[in-house]
Amino acid sequence: MPKGEIVLGALAPHPPHVVYAENPSQNEPISEGGWETLRWGYNRLARKLEKLDYDAIVVFTPHWQTYVGTHFLGLPRFKSKSVDPIFPNIFRYNYDMEVDVDLSEAMCEKAAEAGLITRMMRNPDFRVDYGTITSCHMLNPKWDKPVITISSNRNTHYYSAEVMIEQALALGKACRDAIEESGKRVVLVSSHSLSHRHFVTESPLPEDMSREHIYNHSQYVWDMALIKLFREGKMKEAIDIMPEYTEQTIAETEGGGIIWMMGAMGMPDYPAEIYGYQSVIGTGNCIAAWVPEPDAREIVL
Amino acid sequence: MDEDIIEFGLYVPPHPHPLLSPEANDGYGRLRAAYDECRKRIEESDADLIIVYSTTWPSIIGHQFQANPNSEWIHVDDDFHYLGSMPYSFTMDAEFAASCVEKAESRGLQARTVNYDAFPIDTGSITALSLLNPDNRLPATIVSSNMYANRSETIVLGKAIRDALKEGGRKAVVVVVSSLSNRMFTEPIDPSEDRIHSQKDDDWNRKILEFFKDGRLEDLSQLSREIHGQIRVQKVVAYKPAWWLAATMGQHNNYSGEILAYEALNGSGGAVIQLTPATGSVGDKEFDEDDVEYYKGDREVLNKGMLE
Numbered sequence: 070m071p072k073g074e075i076v077l078g079a080l081a082p083h084p085p086h087v088v089y090a091e092n093p094s095q096n097e098p099i100s101e102g103g104w105e106t107l108r109w110g111y112n113r114l115a116r117k118l119e120k121l122d123y124d125a126i127v128v129f130t131p132h133w134q135t136y137v138g139t140h141f142l143g144l145p146r147f148k149s150k151s152v153d154p155i156f157p158n159i160f161r162y163n164y165d166m167e168v169d170v171d172l173s174e175a176m177c178e179k180a181a182e183a184g185l186i187t188r189m190m191r192n193p194d195f196r197v198d199y200g201t202i203t204s205c206h207m208l209n210p211k212w213d214k215p216v217i218t219i220s221s222n223r224n225t226h227y228y229s230a231e232v233m234i235e236q237a238l239a240l241g242k243a244c245r246d247a248i249e250e251s252g253k254r255v256v257l258v259s260s261h262s263l264s265h266r267h268f269v270t271e272s273p274l275p276e277d278m279s280r281e282h283i284y285n286h287s288q289y290v291w292d293m294a295l296i297k298l299f300r301e302g303k304m305k306e307a308i309d310i311m312p313e314y315t316e317q318t319i320a321e322t323e324g325g326g327i328i329w330m331m332g333a334m335g336m337p338d339y340p341a342e343i344y345g346y347q348s349v350i351g352t353g354n355c356i357a358a359w360v361p362e363p364d365a366r367e368i369v370l
Numbered sequence: 371m372d373e374d375i376i377e378f379g380l381y382v383p384p385h386p387h388p389l390l391s392p393e394a395n396d397g398y399g400r401l402r403a404a405y406d407e408c409r410k411r412i413e414e415s416d417a418d419l420i421i422v423y424s425t426t427w428p429s430i431i432g433h434q435f436q437a438n439p440n441s442e443w444i445h446v447d448d449d450f451h452y453l454g455s456m457p458y459s460f461t462m463d464a465e466f467a468a469s470c471v472e473k474a475e476s477r478g479l480q481a482r483t484v485n486y487d488a489f490p491i492d493t494g495s496i497t498a499l500s501l502l503n504p505d506n507r508l509p510a511t512i513v514s515s516n517m518y519a520n521r522s523e524t525i526v527l528g529k530a531i532r533d534a535l536k537e538g539g540r541k542a543v544v545v546v547v548s549s550l551s552n553r554m555f556t557e558p559i560d561p562s563e564d565r566i567h568s569q570k571d572d573d574w575n576r577k578i579l580e581f582f583k584d585g586r587l588e589d590l591s592q593l594s595r596e597i598h599g600q601i602r603v604q605k606v607v608a609y610k611p612a613w614w615l616a617a618t619m620g621q622h623n624n625y626s627g628e629i630l631a632y633e634a635l636n637g638s639g640g641a642v643i644q645l646t647p648a649t650g651s652v653g654d655k656e657f658d659e660d661d662v663e664y665y666k667g668d669r670e671v672l673n674k675g676m677l678e
């Protein structure tokens with residue numbers, strides 16, 4: 070069996086607004102669009118993924134929050150309705166998702182061997198978080214690949230950003246080992262925004278783009294500083310500034326997604342493909358992809 | 371009391387163990403028994419409504435009030451999914467929720483009702499309502515905790531709910547769903563060996579319980595920032611439950627308090643506490659900072675603190 074590999078790693082923000090704006094049949098509310106810069110970027114990355122040969126998508130999400138270790142989805146299928154507790158007016162999505170339980174168990178096992186606290190989630194009534202659903206819908210609207218969701222342990226708050234980074238890197242490494250042993254070709258998804266200060270009011274029409282902008286200029290400048298490092302292929306430097314970046318912009322990187330992904334991908338030193346940057350209700354969102362195979366790598370934006 | 375709108379207030383923990391595994395640890399069993407006692411007291415009271423403020427339902431767009439008359443689903447906790455599922459079916463008071471929104475808006479707050487099929491009600495609210503009001507004897511509403519809100523917003527939220535109670539001529543039991551110290555063990559533990567995470571957390575919890583027992587709600591409200599710094603994992607901007615409870619019940623220390631249980635829940639401080647508006651004890655509890663309506667002279671706090 071050939072060694073498994075990570076064929077692409079995507080930073081895939083999950084404001085439910087982008088699904089709402091797409092008007093897929095699975096989502097109940099109807100919109101007039103909005104956030105095109107992000108959606109068109111997502112559409113382009115989805116087209117690239119369609120041409121890529123891969124077996125499963127592994128998502129690390131900040132909206133399955135666990136305090137006792139890291140948890141992995143452990144049943145073959147989850148079918149239910151996801152209603153966003155924060156933006157229920159725009160996201161009520163009927164999902165039907167297959168899970169690669171073998172790979173999930175293998176990653177859980179490897180993580181435990183690496184000294185991390187782990188648990189498989191095998192309750193059939195469990196609802197998959199809207200971060201996973203939003204990122205997966207935008208990357209693979211056909212939902213024709215099995216998914217694995219990994220919870221985010223809240224150790225930034227419990228300990229510190231540094232402890233979180235150590236653990237997320239170790240988790241990434243363990244997931245990579247499991248993927249290589251599985252012989253599978255896998256897409257990793259780090260599902261989160263960058264800067265994460267929201268407006269606490271909403272315009273009567275949420276998709277009214279005349280009202281959408283970044284919360285403040287400081288958030289924008291920090292986001293751009295980070296994206297510059299993505300473009301330059303300086304992911305070690307990006308991870309090095311992560312504690313300060315996260316504190317300054319209350320970024321959703323606090324969950325550890327991109328750090329986990331970089332840990333799994335061996336800290337890329339090649340440029341990321343940038344697919345778009347746009348604010349959603351004041352937060353900063355970047356779609357980016359890291360492609361290990363140089364021939365498959367493009368300059369997108 | 372100024373208005374007869376609050377029968378009593380309860381402070382209860384958000385974790386699901388008293389509902390799902392009360393037998394796993396004697397402490398969980400005692401929390402469950404305390405919940406059961408509170409259920410009985412609600413039944414024996416004149417309350418016609420339950421209002422829940424849940425720290426495990428965060429919001430961003432102002433505050434949200436549950437308004438689905440038939441809130442039904444099967445919930446599973448993010449961490450404690452292995453303890454079992456939590457099916458629920460709650461009767462929400464849509465009219466009262468709408469009135470809260472109107473009052474909140476007229477006090478300058480952003481607020482909205484939520485009424486959606488399959489809305490994911492949070493673990494804490496489900497645990498509290500399932501145990502306190504199992505047959506939907508009373509209608510309820512649940513209000514979210516805004517993740518950016520601080521003191522003034524939370525105090526005004528409580529006042530808006532009072533406005534709605536007064537206008538509707540309602541009598542409520544108000545329920546705060548929150549841990550005291552909220553640091554949990556981050557490794558799996560044998561439930562039979564559960565304990566408060568640290569001595570410091572336990573000491574602070576017991577000090578807070580003393581205040582509750584003395585009915586000193588306004589003092590706790592004013593200690594909230596200190597409590598946040600000392601025994602709260604810094605997940606949100608502030609420890610808000612005492613602010614909300616004080617603003618909703620009345621910002622003073624004139625309550626009789628009872629601690630029905632205090633136990634560890636995976637390391638966090640879980641307490642079931644009842645606070646009942648009282649008469650007659652004004653002046654025997656020194657206020658940190660009184661909410662003065664009429665100046666009656668200095669309180670001579672120092673003199674009162676001297677040994678006889």
Ligand SMILES: [Fe+2]
Pocket residue numbers: 083084131132200261262321
């Ligand atoms: Fe998010």
